[in-house]
Amino acid sequence: MxxxxxxxxxxxxxxxxxxxxxxxxxxxxxxxxxxxxxxxxxxxxxxxxxxxxxxxxxxxxxxxxxxxxxxxxxxxxxxxxxxxxxxxxxxxxxxxxxxxxxxxxxxxxxxxxxxxxxxxxxxxxxxxxxxxxxxxxxxxxxxxxxxxxxxxxxxxxxxxxxxxxxxxxxxxxxxxxxxxxxxxxxxxxxxxxxxxxxxxxxxxxxxxxxxxxxxxxxxCRKFKANKILSSSQNEILLTLKTLEFMGVELSEEQKQQLIELSNQQNIEQELLQESKEELLNRLNNANNRIQEAQIILSEETAKFQKYKEENSRRKHNYIPFILELFKMAQRKGQLEGLLEKAQQKQQQKLQQQPKK
Structure with missing residues (x-):
């Protein structure tokens, strides 16, 4: 095995x-x-x-x-x-x-x-x-x-x-x-x-x-953020449709948002029971959740990219490259000098360490 x-x-x-x-x-x-x-x-x-x-x-x-x-x-x-x-x-x-x-x-x-x-x-x-x-x-x-x-x-x-x-x-x-x-x-x-x-x-x-x-x-925080993003977008869509149905004049930004999110979903009856102020508050909260979710998605995407790069380095075999560097230094007559410098640095570190 x-x-x-x-x-x-x-x-x-x-x-x-x-x-x-x-x-x-x-x-x-x-x-x-x-x-x-x-x-x-x-x-x-x-x-x-x-x-x-x-x-x-x-x-x-x-x-x-x-x-x-x-x-x-x-x-x-x-x-x-x-x-x-x-x-x-x-x-x-x-x-x-x-x-x-x-x-x-x-x-x-x-x-x-x-x-x-x-x-x-x-x-x-x-x-x-x-x-x-x-x-x-x-x-x-x-x-x-x-x-x-x-x-x-x-x-x-x-x-x-x-x-x-x-x-x-x-x-x-x-x-x-x-x-x-x-x-x-x-x-x-x-x-x-x-x-x-x-x-x-x-x-x-x-x-x-x-x-x-x-x-x-x-x-996974990306998975969680995407779920929040999807549900919040759905809530915004339904809220905007409800406001429009109630005869409330939407801003140009809200109209554009409605166009971008619009699909075949129907207005939920419970939303019709809320006041204009409550609906606008619902809309504001949903937009805030979207912004927070987008920040998390951005942070997590960057973190996962870092993970990918670090793991790639962990798995890569650098030994042939290092051996080739040693060979080149030897051919140029520099290897002995490099080794002496490395030994001197190591000795300095040991001398600087506090005695136990």
Whole structure:
């Protein structure tokens, strides 16, 4: 079986990976502060959190469920380096409001009757997922053996887990554990319970530990903005038609807007019951929502273009170019001098570092 590579904890990487396995209308965004209510509100609806932390063999003992709702999809992590993709899939497969696509549908249906370990094993056979994951492999200049590189004591090893709501309860899904971890029940806002658990988890580590990343898997903001844009345009059309029907003189701008939006829709009877002032207020609010949606679309388009460029650089193999530069420098007799300068700069950096 082909090995799975390690992948970078980056929202652009995870968003492209989700799209590559056939899931649309979902993106990943980084959360810098769980107490930033404005950022959380802008991301809604949030389907789950992905939490990255430095893993140690001496981690705290977790209490896992042995008996739990069988509709909750949980799989053990059997494949080395698959924890990032597995954390994403755990959220996607436990969010019924997401259209997960053909590959994940087939995987879920095929493994639904299997135990968590076998589900983890089967993940390695889903070619679409494995290919999407390994598309972010970093080019290696030299390969010395076919042996797997195993982490040693003291190496930096990072792990991904998921937090998500399911049928009124919040769970932590960690493929390295025996089963799901129940965080607790919630009434209205599952994020409050998840936030408590994540902050408590962070406090278990030493104060000097800062290697944490929190990512939200949420509805694509472009998808959400387009829905707002469409519904607001529809509301403007109906409101303008109602005003025109009531004999209200429309401005030239409103007439042009009516022409641009006009179709075969009929006037809604409830709008006829509103006053002119109420209709104009409705019109103003709809136009404001359109402006906000257009700003979001512009920002998200720029962000996704940046993701595309960054991911292209991640996947590109620069090694032949670098080797060719070294050859050219050697032919021109400049390589030795460049190496000396690099060594001097490195020595200066070391001297400038504060002594421990």
């Amino acid at each position: 082909q090995e799975w590579c390690t992948i970078e904890s980056d929202p652009g990487v995870f968003t492209e990976l989700i799209n590559a396995i056939g899931v649309q209308g979902v993106q990943v965004e980084e959360i810098y502060d769980l107490n930033d209510e404005q950022q959380i509100a802008q991301m809604q609806p949030i389907y789950g959190f992905i939490f990255l932390f430095r893993w140690t063999s001496k981690g705290e003992k977790r209490e896992c469920l042995k008996i739990y709702d069988q509709d909750l999809f949980f799989a053990n992590q059997v494949i080395q380096n698959a924890c990032a993709t597995q954390a994403i899939i755990s959220i996607l497969l436990n969010s019924p409001q997401i259209e997960i696509g053909e590959a994940l549908k087939n995987y879920k249906e095929f493994t639904i009757a299997l135990d968590p370990k076998e589900r983890g094993n089967c993940l390695g056979g889903v070619e679409v997922i494995k290919t999407a994951h390994n598309s972010f492999a970093r080019p290696e200049p030299f390969i010395f053996s076919n042996e797997k590189k195993k982490a040693k004591e003291g190496d930096d090893v990072f792990h991904f887990v998921s937090y998500l709501p399911f049928k009124g309860k919040v769970y932590e899904l960690d493929g390295l554990q025996e089963g799901p971890i129940l965080i607790g029940e919630y009434q209205d806002d599952w994020i409050v319970r998840a936030k408590e658990a994540i902050l408590k988890r962070i406090q278990h580590y030493q104060e000097k530990e800062t290697a944490f990343t929190l990512l939200a898997v949420n509805q």
